Amino acid sequence: MSAANAIPHHIAIVMDGNGRWATRRYLPRVAGHRQGVESLRRCVRACSDRGVRVLTVFAFSSENWNRPPEEVSGLMELLAMALGREVPQLKHDGVRIHIVGDRSTLSEKMRLGLAQAEATTAQNTRLILNVCFNYGGRWDIAQAAAKLAAQGEAITEASLDRAMALSHVPDPDLLIRTGGERRISNFLLWQAAYSELYFSDRLWPDFDEIALDEAIADYGRRERRFGLTSGQIASSGSDRIAA
Ligand code: IPE
Ligand code: IPE
Ligand code: MG
Numbered sequence: 001m002s003a004a005n006a007i008p009h010h011i012a013i014v015m016d017g018n019g020r021w022a023t024r025r026y027l028p029r030v031a032g033h034r035q036g037v038e039s040l041r042r043c044v045r046a047c048s049d050r051g052v053r054v055l056t057v058f059a060f061s062s063e064n065w066n067r068p069p070e071e072v073s074g075l076m077e078l079l080a081m082a083l084g085r086e087v088p089q090l091k092h093d094g095v096r097i098h099i100v101g102d103r104s105t106l107s108e109k110m111r112l113g114l115a116q117a118e119a120t121t122a123q124n125t126r127l128i129l130n131v132c133f134n135y136g137g138r139w140d141i142a143q144a145a146a147k148l149a150a151q152g153e154a155i156t157e158a159s160l161d162r163a164m165a166l167s168h169v170p171d172p173d174l175l176i177r178t179g180g181e182r183r184i185s186n187f188l189l190w191q192a193a194y195s196e197l198y199f200s201d202r203l204w205p206d207f208d209e210i211a212l213d214e215a216i217a218d219y220g221r222r223e224r225r226f227g228l229t230s231g232q233i234a235s236s237g238s239d240r241i242a243a
Helices: 018-023 029-050 062-066 069-092 108-120 137-150 157-163 209-220 230-236
Strands: 010-014 054-061 095-100 127-135 174-177 196-199
Touching (some): 029 127, 054 062, 062 069, 095 108, 137 157, 196 209
Parallel strands (some): 010 174
8 A cells, every 4th residue: 555545535425325224214215315414414524634635426316316206306405405504614614515417407496506505615625525416427428528519629538528527626536335236326437437446335324434434444455557567556656657
């Protein structure tokens, strides 16, 4: 393990398992999502304390619209409420929020709330928090390609990269999924090309600082090769050679 690899610059998380957390307690699923917000608040603080510079979380996928209507509306209300309640503290703590995803199908009121949260925290530099909401990796690739086509720009890896919704941050170093499933579920399809993957069986509301530290420690033991050989990495003196 090298010191450079100890703390990931950018952590991305599929916050999965809220529904099961609630069901096990005979509570409605939305109670699990509420607890998920608490877990996110704790995670933001823990990442910030550890020197992580970017945290990207999956809050609502393009496919989550197909859930029962009461759960979808519960999640919409929760996002609006959580932003209203948390933004002053996030502003104080140096966290800059970006909401990442397709806003075109969200209500006018919701769009305004998201823009306000972003504007209020725009001067902050300690931690960037990307909340992926109505987001899908396929949506992102398609919208980036459509944007370039509309501008008559050639489609290359570099131009697509610039047109993506997460172009303001480097690719995630560590991608965590909680809740026991071993899949990406249409999260950062483009950006996770060389992310280290970490799967935790803990449900998201139970994913605490200790669990985060375990994930970071596991990441620290990985050798990131980016297509090179171990020998090349050793002689370059850094496993972040292509990061
Ligand atoms: C993740 O938890 C949060 C969202 C998808 C919004 P789930 O709601 O998927 O929880 P499980 O997987 O059903 O337990
Ligand atoms: C992924 O979780 C989306 C979010 C965490 C927001 P899902 O629970 O929707 O994923 P699947 O359906 O199990 O693949
Ligand atoms: Mg799930």
